[in-house]
Amino acid sequence: MKFTLIDNGADSLKSAYENIEKLDELLEGGQHRIKDAVIFLNHGVEILLKLILKKHSPSLMFEKIPFYMDAKKKLKHDTTAKNVFDIDKSLKTVSLLEALKRVEFLCDIEIPESLNASILYVNGIRNQVMHYEVDLSDDESSRLVSKLKFCYEESVKFLEMHIENLSTIIEDSRFEITHEDYEDQEAEIYAEMQYEMEREAYLEDMHYEMQREMREEQEAHEQEMMESMYTDSHHR
Structure with missing residues (x-):
């Protein structure tokens, strides 16, 4: 198994899209679809923002750049390690919020305010799903679904400006054969x-x-x- 950053991100966005699309067909019982769409959309956007950072400099993906540099130096002399994580398992990549800041202020790529706001909104719901519980009214749920649709469409539009053939890669993702x-x-x-x-x-x-x-x-x-x-x- 091998999942590159673009494979990983595109796969998650494809899953988010499939869950969002399925919501329009359901009369009841779509809570799990909303949850999956939130988790996968958040993950896909985060991973692909890190890909943009990596294109500018791999170091920008990491929370603590000096630690990355030290691991990178050791990697050059270690023939058994595949990547810096094999050298230093404590290394951490940046969060979604930090990735947004670094893309805009270190890579000089402007992120539309409406997109930034929708990503932060979805990320807030994601944090509730991952770490606690979610309690939304019908109106709030409808608003969340609308936000998910907007966030997905605008995210793909923004990301494909910086990642070649992204739409095609998303479309071809999650292929399987029995x-x-x-x-x-x-x-x-x-x-x-x-x-x-x-x-x-x-x-x-x-x-x-x-x-x-x-x-x-x-x-x-x-x-x-x-x-x-x-x-x-x-x-x-």
């Missing part, structure tokens, strides 16, 4: 191969038959010519 699907695909491939083999064999037979008929016609024509020449010479 054993049954695999077997069905294999059967289809085998059937297509069998059809092509039979078609080629048929075309070869047709070609051979045409060649045989042409030879027979040629031989018959030559026979007629010889008989005609023989008859003419005999009459003379």
Whole structure:
């Protein structure tokens, strides 16, 4: 298993989108969809903001830059470690709120106020979900769903300005195939191969038959010519 920052973030945004879309179909029982949308949207935005930071400098992703630099230095001389976390397990990346600040003030990328506010709102609900409990009225729940839709759309619009092909990557995320699907695909491939083999064999037979008929016609024509020449010479 390998999940890059963009894979991880896009996967979470895809899950958020699927849960948000499903809400429009439900009459009752959508609380878990709202919860999942909140968690995955918050996570996806946070991860992809860190990707933007990483593009400017990997150090910007880390809470304490000197600790990262020390781990990075040791990593160069450690052939068994894969990354800085293998060197220093206490390393922490920045929070979503800190990532927002660093993207805007260290990378000089302006984040629209409306988007920033919606991200902070969703993050506040996320913190309640993750660490305590949530108690929203029907009106507050409707407002949250509207905020989720706005936050998702505006986040993707903003992020894809700085991450190439993000929309396509999100669309292609969460792909999976079951054993049954695999077997069905294999059967289809085998059937297509069998059809092509039979078609080629048929075309070869047709070609051979045409060649045989042409030879027979040629031989018959030559026979007629010889008989005609023989008859003419005999009459003379």
